[in-house]
Amino acid sequence: MRSVVKFLSVVLLALGAATAQAQDYPSKPIRLLVPFAPGGVVDVTARILSQKLTERLGWNIIVDNRPGGNGFIAVSAAAKSAPDGYTLLMAHTGEFAVNPAVFAKIIPYDLEKDFSPITMISDTPMLVVAHSQAPYNNFRELIAAAKAKPGELAFSSPGNGSVNHLAGEWLGVAAGVKLTHIPYKGGAPAVAAVASGEVPLGVVAIPAVVPHIKSGKVKVIGLTTATRASYDKTWTTARENGVPEIDASNWVGLFAPKGVPQPILDKLYSEVRRTLQDPTVQSRFATAGAETGGMPPAEFLARIKKDADRYRTVVKAADIKSE
Numbered sequence: 088m089r090s091v092v093k094f095l096s097v098v099l100l101a102l103g104a105a106t107a108q109a110q111d112y113p114s115k116p117i118r119l120l121v122p123f124a125p126g127g128v129v130d131v132t133a134r135i136l137s138q139k140l141t142e143r144l145g146w147n148i149i150v151d152n153r154p155g156g157n158g159f160i161a162v163s164a165a166a167k168s169a170p171d172g173y174t175l176l177m178a179h180t181g182e183f184a185v186n187p188a189v190f191a192k193i194i195p196y197d198l199e200k201d202f203s204p205i206t207m208i209s210d211t212p213m214l215v216v217a218h219s220q221a222p223y224n225n226f227r228e229l230i231a232a233a234k235a236k237p238g239e240l241a242f243s244s245p246g247n248g249s250v251n252h253l254a255g256e257w258l259g260v261a262a263g264v265k266l267t268h269i270p271y272k273g274g275a276p277a278v279a280a281v282a283s284g285e286v287p288l289g290v291v292a293i294p295a296v297v298p299h300i301k302s303g304k305v306k307v308i309g310l311t312t313a314t315r316a317s318y319d320k321t322w323t324t325a326r327e328n329g330v331p332e333i334d335a336s337n338w339v340g341l342f343a344p345k346g347v348p349q350p351i352l353d354k355l356y357s358e359v360r361r362t363l364q365d366p367t368v369q370s371r372f373a374t375a376g377a378e379t380g381g382m383p384p385a386e387f388l389a390r391i392k393k394d395a396d397r398y399r400t401v402v403k404a405a406d407i408k409s410e
Contacts, residue, residue, distance in 0.1 A: 112172055113172065136208055143361070166201035176343070183395065188398040204342055209339050210339075216289050217229070219305060226308060233259075242287075242290055246272065255290040258333055283304075338390075363380060
C-alpha cells in the first residue's frame with residue numbers, strides 16, 4: 088500500500104511540475120524550424136502564425152530556415168532537440184506523408200516515434216493546369232487525350248518526389264492512363280513551363296499559377312482534392328469528372344519533438360487554434376488559396392497517417408523510385 092501511495096505521490100508531483108511549467112511557458116524564445124528557404128509556402132505559413140502569436144501573446148518566435156535534403160535536415164534537427172517546447176517544427180505533406188513513401192529505406196525520422204503533431208495550420212489544394220491552347224478543357228477530355236496517346240502527355244511538377252509529382256501520378260493511376268512526369272527545380276519554373284508550352288500540363292500550387300491564369304497563358308483543368316476550393320468554386324474536382332479516390336492537397340502543420348510535457352502541448356494547441364480563428368489570419372491564408380486549419384492533434388495525426396498510406400499505394404502502383 089505504501090508503495091502505491093508513494094508512486095501516486097510521485098505522479099502527482101510530476102503532473103504539478105509540468106502544469107506549473109506550462110503556466111510559465113514560454114519564458115524564452117521559441118525556435119521554429121522550417122525545412123525550406125524563405126518565401127515558400129511553409130516559410131510563409133510559419134511567419135504568418137508566429138507574427139500573430141507575437142501580436143496576441145508577446146511570444147518571441149524565431150523562424151529558423153534549414154533547407155535541403157528533402158526536408159531531412161530540419162526535421163532530423165527538430166527530432167533530436169530537447170523536448171521542452173522551445174524547438175518546434177513547421178512542416179508539410181512532403182515531410183510526413185510523401186517522404187515515408189518515396190524514401191522509405193533512408194528516411195532518418197519517424198512521425199509517431201519522434202514527434203507530437205500539434206495541429207494542421209493550413210491546407211491548400213493543387214491544380215492540374217494546361218497550356219491555354221491545349222485541346223482539352225476538363226478532366227474527361229484530358230483523360231480521353233491521354234488514352235489516345237499513352238505516355239505522350241507530360242506534366243510538370245516542382246521536383247521528383249514532391250507532393251505535386253505524386254498527385255500527378257495518382258491522377259494517372261486512378262484514371263488508368265500513363266502521364267509522363269517532367270520535374271523542375273521549384274514551383275515557379277514548373278508553372279512557367281506550362282505557360283510557355285514547353286510541357287502541356289502541370290500539377291501546381293494555386294499562388295504560383297494564378298498570374299498565368301489571369302494572363303490567359305494557362306487554363307485550369309481541375310482540382311486534385313475531393314472537394315472544391317473556396318478560392319474559386321467554379322473549379323471542378325477529378326472525382327466530379329469520373330476519376331475516383333484522388334484527394335491530394337498540400338497541408339502545413341505544427342509539430343513538437345516527442346516528450347514535450349502534455350500541458351505545454353495543450354497550451355500550444357489552444358493558443359495556435361485561437362490564432363487561426365483570427366479573421367486577418369484566415370484572410371491571409373485564403374488569399375493564397377488555403378483553407379485554415381486548427382483540428383485537434385489526434386485528428387491531425389489520423390489525417391497524416393491516411394495520406395501516408397495513400398501515397399505508399401501511389402508510389403507502388405506508379406513504380407516511383409527515389410533518387
